[in-house]
Amino acid sequence: MNLTRRIAAIPLFAGLNQEDYDELTMIVTDQEFSRGQTIFSEGDDGVGFFVVDTGLVKIFKLSPDGKEQILHIFGPDEPFAEVAVFSGSAYPAHAQALEKSRIFFFPRKAFIELLRKQPSLALNLLAALSLRLKKFARLIEDLSLKEVPGRLAAHLLYLSNQQQDAQAVQLNISKNQLASLLGTIPETLSRILARMSKQGFISLDGTLIRIKNRDELEELAAGEKKLG
Amino acid sequence: MNLTRRIAAIPLFAGLNQEDYDELTMIVTDQEFSRGQTIFSEGDDGVGFFVVDTGLVKIFKLSPDGKEQILHIFGPDEPFAEVAVFSGSAYPAHAQALEKSRIFFFPRKAFIELLRKQPSLALNLLAALSLRLKKFARLIEDLSLKEVPGRLAAHLLYLSNQQQDAQAVQLNISKNQLASLLGTIPETLSRILARMSKQGFISLDGTLIRIKNRDELEELAAGEKKLG
DNA sequence: CGCTGCGTTGAGCTTCTTCAACGATCGTGG
């Protein structure tokens, strides 16, 4: 596909003019990453930010003994590491491709130039960061105030809404990765899925999870109830 | 003090011209809050954002059974609830004065107008939000990957750096509030402070905490070691 | 075909929370 047109289709760049798109096309580079490949590591020099073209990327933190907490999972059209453009020079977390992915890269300096000229780009970016802050706030709330069953229930309901399917949810990541996203470990996740299944709230079929009792899941997610 | 001049001194508004300051002065209102008074609640209509003039404000989430997780504590010159200006219309958390405070309020619409005209204001705001995202990422990391002693050690070191005093740290909030900030409860915090004290890492004197073994605290904070 | 990563299950243990009690402190109204 024509690169300029591809870039113009990214929501973050909505509302710019042709000249801006040309300029973005000039400064962008793209790169292929294979499944599991590192895009950048925490502490690396934050030379620019990225947008997913195709594929799936995780942003995560690591503890000294190797436990991982996923902060975000980004798919096509979603920007990541914008923070590095503004504050400080080092990436504050790790980024890795979860599957074969094609990633756009925008170098910092050229982008800031454009930003200074284009208030609508700045506003788009502000909206994107705001959304991200809200998601972080919810993650903090979940980690601190909810137990794992509540977090899992909330996540299943979230996926169900996103996928427009009230009956079933298709996991797009492995259960190991889901555990890391929920701030727990695979063993605990597995046990809790089994308990939910035993209680008849869900049924399991590989990476497909059928929702059999939405109300109970919602009470769990709200912390109004405990999983028996 | 002259209001326009006070506003011009807020770092968020650095780099604007006199006209902008006059406009900000036109749209701003200010209000006194007494200790413990609610500024807004989660879900309230996000009609604008705030800047602390004097005092101390906490932003927090609540669980159904009343446990609290503090997201931020803001002092003079720090803006809060900017997120409400951009994304969605509801405040995503609660805000309450920790002490008698004077707070500036900027209504949403008028501010967005100014933002559209002033790229440097947008850039300032982007920098502020970026910083906040980084802090959130660290909080998530702490909650998920560190145990309470590690979080406490990290926080003490952070305060020590901020206060430019390698010897001692003066808590500006109650230990109850500190527990909520660290994602735990007062009992647990109290026990861990006592253990740290017994190990000779710190010594306690009310809200003054003397740091007696910085190296050990740093190892705790990094998760390289456990508290005996 | 073997190997590696994924997913599951069991047993034991650590950490943290809950519940309860109590002294100290603070602020406030009488």
Next chain:
DNA sequence: CCACGATCGTTGAAGAAGCTCAACGCAGCG
């Protein structure tokens, strides 16, 4: 200015949630 109530801070004992360690089946892939 004192007295009282509320909040703060601490400590103990018991319980729950989740983690660690270990073992094993299974699928996918080189």
